[in-house]
Amino acid sequence: MTEVLVKDLFGDQQIAEDAEITLHGWVRTIRSSKKIGFIELNDGSTIKNAQIVMKAADVENYADVAKFPISSTIAVTGTVVYTPDAKQPLEVHAAKIVLEGASDSDYPLQKKAHTYEYLRTIAHLRPRTNTFYAVFRIRSLAAFAVHQYLQEHGFNYLNTPIITGSDAEGAGQMFRATTLDLNHLPLTEDGQVDNTKDFFRKETNLTVSGQLEAEAFALALRKVYTFGPTFRAENSHTQRHASEFWMIEPEMAFEDLDDDIVTIEALIKAVVSYVLDHAQDELAFLNDNVDEHLIERLEKTRDEKFARLTYTEAIEELKNADVDFDVPVYWGLDLEAEHERYLCEHIYNKPVFLTDYPKEIKAFYMRANDDGKTVAAVDLLVPEIGELVGGSQREERLDVLKQKIADNQMPEDEYDWYEDLRKYGETVHSGFGIGFERLVMYVTGMENIRDVIPYPRTPGNADF
Amino acid sequence: MTEVLVKDLFGDQQIAEDAEITLHGWVRTIRSSKKIGFIELNDGSTIKNAQIVMKAADVENYADVAKFPISSTIAVTGTVVYTPDAKQPLEVHAAKIVLEGASDSDYPLQKKAHTYEYLRTIAHLRPRTNTFYAVFRIRSLAAFAVHQYLQEHGFNYLNTPIITGSDAEGAGQMFRATTLDLNHLPLTEDGQVDNTKDFFRKETNLTVSGQLEAEAFALALRKVYTFGPTFRAENSHTQRHASEFWMIEPEMAFEDLDDDIVTIEALIKAVVSYVLDHAQDELAFLNDNVDEHLIERLEKTRDEKFARLTYTEAIEELKNADVDFDVPVYWGLDLEAEHERYLCEHIYNKPVFLTDYPKEIKAFYMRANDDGKTVAAVDLLVPEIGELVGGSQREERLDVLKQKIADNQMPEDEYDWYEDLRKYGETVHSGFGIGFERLVMYVTGMENIRDVIPYPRTPGNADF
Numbered sequence: 001m002t003e004v005l006v007k008d009l010f011g012d013q014q015i016a017e018d019a020e021i022t023l024h025g026w027v028r029t030i031r032s033s034k035k036i037g038f039i040e041l042n043d044g045s046t047i048k049n050a051q052i053v054m055k056a057a058d059v060e061n062y063a064d065v066a067k068f069p070i071s072s073t074i075a076v077t078g079t080v081v082y083t084p085d086a087k088q089p090l091e092v093h094a095a096k097i098v099l100e101g102a103s104d105s106d107y108p109l110q111k112k113a114h115t116y117e118y119l120r121t122i123a124h125l126r127p128r129t130n131t132f133y134a135v136f137r138i139r140s141l142a143a144f145a146v147h148q149y150l151q152e153h154g155f156n157y158l159n160t161p162i163i164t165g166s167d168a169e170g171a172g173q174m175f176r177a178t179t180l181d182l183n184h185l186p187l188t189e190d191g192q193v194d195n196t197k198d199f200f201r202k203e204t205n206l207t208v209s210g211q212l213e214a215e216a217f218a219l220a221l222r223k224v225y226t227f228g229p230t231f232r233a234e235n236s237h238t239q240r241h242a243s244e245f246w247m248i249e250p251e252m253a254f255e256d257l258d259d260d261i262v263t264i265e266a267l268i269k270a271v272v273s274y275v276l277d278h279a280q281d282e283l284a285f286l287n288d289n290v291d292e293h294l295i296e297r298l299e300k301t302r303d304e305k306f307a308r309l310t311y312t313e314a315i316e317e318l319k320n321a322d323v324d325f326d327v328p329v330y331w332g333l334d335l336e337a338e339h340e341r342y343l344c345e346h347i348y349n350k351p352v353f354l355t356d357y358p359k360e361i362k363a364f365y366m367r368a369n370d371d372g373k374t375v376a377a378v379d380l381l382v383p384e385i386g387e388l389v390g391g392s393q394r395e396e397r398l399d400v401l402k403q404k405i406a407d408n409q410m411p412e413d414e415y416d417w418y419e420d421l422r423k424y425g426e427t428v429h430s431g432f433g434i435g436f437e438r439l440v441m442y443v444t445g446m447e448n449i450r451d452v453i454p455y456p457r458t459p460g461n462a463d464f
Numbered sequence: 465m466t467e468v469l470v471k472d473l474f475g476d477q478q479i480a481e482d483a484e485i486t487l488h489g490w491v492r493t494i495r496s497s498k499k500i501g502f503i504e505l506n507d508g509s510t511i512k513n514a515q516i517v518m519k520a521a522d523v524e525n526y527a528d529v530a531k532f533p534i535s536s537t538i539a540v541t542g543t544v545v546y547t548p549d550a551k552q553p554l555e556v557h558a559a560k561i562v563l564e565g566a567s568d569s570d571y572p573l574q575k576k577a578h579t580y581e582y583l584r585t586i587a588h589l590r591p592r593t594n595t596f597y598a599v600f601r602i603r604s605l606a607a608f609a610v611h612q613y614l615q616e617h618g619f620n621y622l623n624t625p626i627i628t629g630s631d632a633e634g635a636g637q638m639f640r641a642t643t644l645d646l647n648h649l650p651l652t653e654d655g656q657v658d659n660t661k662d663f664f665r666k667e668t669n670l671t672v673s674g675q676l677e678a679e680a681f682a683l684a685l686r687k688v689y690t691f692g693p694t695f696r697a698e699n700s701h702t703q704r705h706a707s708e709f710w711m712i713e714p715e716m717a718f719e720d721l722d723d724d725i726v727t728i729e730a731l732i733k734a735v736v737s738y739v740l741d742h743a744q745d746e747l748a749f750l751n752d753n754v755d756e757h758l759i760e761r762l763e764k765t766r767d768e769k770f771a772r773l774t775y776t777e778a779i780e781e782l783k784n785a786d787v788d789f790d791v792p793v794y795w796g797l798d799l800e801a802e803h804e805r806y807l808c809e810h811i812y813n814k815p816v817f818l819t820d821y822p823k824e825i826k827a828f829y830m831r832a833n834d835d836g837k838t839v840a841a842v843d844l845l846v847p848e849i850g851e852l853v854g855g856s857q858r859e860e861r862l863d864v865l866k867q868k869i870a871d872n873q874m875p876e877d878e879y880d881w882y883e884d885l886r887k888y889g890e891t892v893h894s895g896f897g898i899g900f901e902r903l904v905m906y907v908t909g910m911e912n913i914r915d916v917i918p919y920p921r922t923p924g925n926a927d928f
Contacts, residue, residue: 005618005686007618024718024891026683026889026891027889043686043718044682044683044684044685044686044687044717045618045686071888071889072889073889073890073891100890100891100892101860101886101889101890101891102889102890103887103888103889104887104888107888122881123680124677124680124881124882124884124885125680125684125884125888127680127681127684127685128683128684132684133684133685136620136622136681136685137620137685139621139623140615140619140620140621140622140688143611143621144611144612144615144621147607147608147611148608148612151604151608154469154471154509156600156601156604157603157604157607157608158600158604158918159603159693159710159917159918160918160919161708161918161919161921161926161928162626162670162693162695162708163639163670163695163707163708163921163926164926164928165926165927165928166928173643175627175641175642175643175663176641176642176643176644176646177639177640177641177670178639178640178642178646179637179639179640179697180640180646182640182642182644182646182649182657183656183657185646185649192647193646193647199639199697199707199923199924200921200923200924200925200926201924202926204926206626206627206641213588213918213919213928216587216588216589216591217591217600217918218508219490219508219592220508220589220591220592220596220597221508221591221597221600221601222469222507222508222509223508224604228692228693229623229626229692229693231626231627233643233663243627243663244625244626244627246623253508254488254507396565417586417588417928418588420588420589421588422565423567423568424535424567424568424571424589425490425491425535425536425537425565425566425567426537426564426565426566427490427537427564427565428564453623454622454623454624454625454677454681455624455625455677457625457627457664459663459664460663460664460665461664462625462627462628462629462664462666462668463629464625464628464629464630464677464680464881
């Protein structure tokens with residue numbers, strides 16, 4: 001008798017026919033007649049279930065087993081029988097079934113379809129469904145593919161701080177992190193909150209980006225990347241925004257915007273390719289049940305070169321498009337999702353790089369182009385999602401950077417250390433940020449960011 | 465002329481002698497006489513410097529180059545000359561040197577030794593030193609080794625929430641995350657802060673552990689792990705505690721305490737082995753300059769089986785030890801670092817597993833042993849650090865768990881979902897947590913947690 005996983009049954013190294021095995025898992029479905037019954041058993045090792053065949057004549061407690069509630073934990077000992085002509089390639093003929101943990105009969109995931117909205121209220125149970133099993137398995141594979149590609153290409157993983165004393169790029173509203181007792185706040189003489197009494201002796205917030213801190217390390221370790229949580233305290237209720245999400249932020253010394261674009265495309269292709277190779281069962285399920293164009297789109301992403309054009313060219317293309325956008329198109333417009341998606345879904349039908357955006361709609365640290373109007377920025381737009389990646393060459397010229405900080409009325413003393421990076425050996429360098437959840441949406445076909453995060457945080461929702 | 469990295473010069477595929485190459489990097493040292501000069505050039509691709517030889521006769525701007533400040537960014541074009549009899553295996557004979565970014569002459573890292581305390585004040589520049597280059601490169605490799613080992617062994621990476629509505633295990637003081645304006649707090653009728661007006665419509669905090677949330681996913685995906693930041697708002701000023709640190713928390717369904725211990729040992733050995741294989745230059749530097757027993761200790765960790773004994777046995781050993789501890793030893797004591805280190809440094813001289821701790825000093829979710837006094841807990845103690853890993857078999861019996869929650873006067877309705885995991889198919893399961901920074905301290909020989917975190921957060925300190 002050998003303990004095996006359901007995954008092993010379907011693996012390349014098949015279990016010998018008639019081998020006696022034991023499986024531990026959860027009952028997904030059970031149906032039985034007087035003499036014979038069938039259990040679909042899932043043990044978490046694969047999205048697939050093992051088909052357990054039990055005969056009343058073989059299984060001592062057959063009558064009891066037939067009544068086990070869905071989701072009960074059982075141990076099945078039996079023999080493997082290959083069934084090349086049946087729907088499933090093999091069955092396990094049970095000799096013994098032990099109840100290890102009976103489920104309550106009010107288990108909320110009985111065999112019927114539930115809405116995604118309902119499943120979000122049972123985020124602790126939804127990974128037991130095929131859809132969410134597939135999503136979270138692919139999320140894990142995609143994360144590993146990011147690490148693997150970057151590590152193999154000379155990048156060093158860097159953990160930039162979550163709690164920060166600065167507001168980085170002014171990218172959005174922040175959460176304050178504090179240990180002050182809100183019902184007994186210490187006050188200064190003029191009646192304001194005395195932040196010097198807080199844990200860090202000043203006001204601190206949750207990071208919106210680790211980029212600036214990562215730049216410092218790129219100028220020492222050459223190539224680095226962050227991969228960690230970031231936060232936005234915006235009262236945003238779209239399908240593409242969460243209050244807490246993970247970002248991947250690579251930074252590279254001695255690389256310009258063209259190099260940046262090469263790395264972005266290679267990384268996205270590497271992740272897509274890894275998922276296509278390692279999640280065939282999960283993708284097949286999602287393609288059948290969630291998005292019928294998913295695999296086709298991923299294969300195209302892996303195989304075809306991405307399009308590339310400037311922001312200015314894109315504005316022309318959008319102006320010439322025979323479509324009424326909700327927001328009219330003009331040079332200088334911060335593109336909306338409708339424009340981004342039109343470009344990559346209708347004009348190019350694949351991922352599209354847009355470069356050289358107007359400086360007014362991009363962050364202070366992006367390198368000024370010689371035209372005086374644009375910056376060396378790049379966004380990657382992808383079908384179904386819109387913006388997936390945003391990057392730029394960084395402004396390495398101290399005088400230009402100082403002017404930008406002054407123009408934006410940013411507190412200069414907070415950026416002393418950032419300016420040091422230009423004072424002590426200024427270096428051409430570039431980087432980008434990927435919203436990891438958007439990448440997971442892209443490789444799973446899921447349409448709502450709440451459905452690719454284990455326990456999503458959005459305004460008014462911090463359950464579990 | 466080929467663009468190469470310094471790493472390539474020292475790599476297995478050597479550059480051909482006399483090949484014309486270009487390097488971009490930062491001047492680490494420069495010394496020159498009238499006719500000949502030497503530059504140690506670092507380009508971030510390796511801890512090693514390229515030795516640049518420049519002759520006044522060959523390099524047009526020789527007189528200028530000789531005066532370039534330390535840390536200036538330069539491009540060097542020249543030819544590779546192998547020097548098998550010299551200290552360094554090769555030199556680059558410069559034909560052309562271009563200044564890409566002049567450093568200010570007040571660069572704080574001139575060639576002299578600095579204290580770690582001082583270097584913490586320039587956390588944005590310290591990765592440019594050999595010590596911190598080595599530490600942060602090894603940190604990156606260790607993180608990847610964790611992911612690689614776990615992914616190859618059936619684990620799924622899981623991002624549990626950072627902002628949480630519950631206090632998980634009561635493991636310590638928490639930071640509050642809020643968007644309330646502290647100078648204009650909304651109040652309830654009875655004059656208290658109205659938390660329903662906060663962003664998530666209730667009080668939320670930064671997580672101290674993702675374990676409970678990970679358990680839910682282990683009961684669906686079988687094996688999962690978190691690897692993310694966790695927080696403690698304790699006013700702690702030791703060398704081993706930070707306010708923000710990263711934890712690795714694996715959870716495994718159908719595994720008991722013995723299985724847990726097998727996985728812990730295999731994972732630690734895998735990380736140590738990976739670092740030994742992939743960071744030879746960095747370890748050699750740290751062994752020479754930081755901790756002369758580092759490599760020896762790591763090889764021993766990789767090669768020898770860890771010791772294992774029960775807490776009760778350990779108490780006996782400590783009582784019998786011929787040493788005066790600051791805190792006297794008795795059964796029931798929550799061991800201090802002095803006891804932990806005595807066990808693994810003096811008695812066993814290697815990593816030691818302690819199991820089956822008194823239930824009073826361990827968390828509510830650990831599985832009660834049949835003796836009524838202890839729980840199925842395990843800590844891994846390692847030389848120089850003390851506790852590196854803490855784990856347990858989890859209490860899967862609903863009635864026992866409910867009693868524990870009641871005994872600890874925990875708010876039962878907050879744990880409804882956690883109890884559901886026992887209601888709907890209770891399953892033997894186990895897990896553990898590794899403090900990642902302690903692991904990095906162990907594999908680098910660094911003694912202060914502030915020196916293995918890029919931008920450390922401790923009470924009163926949230927710079928950068």
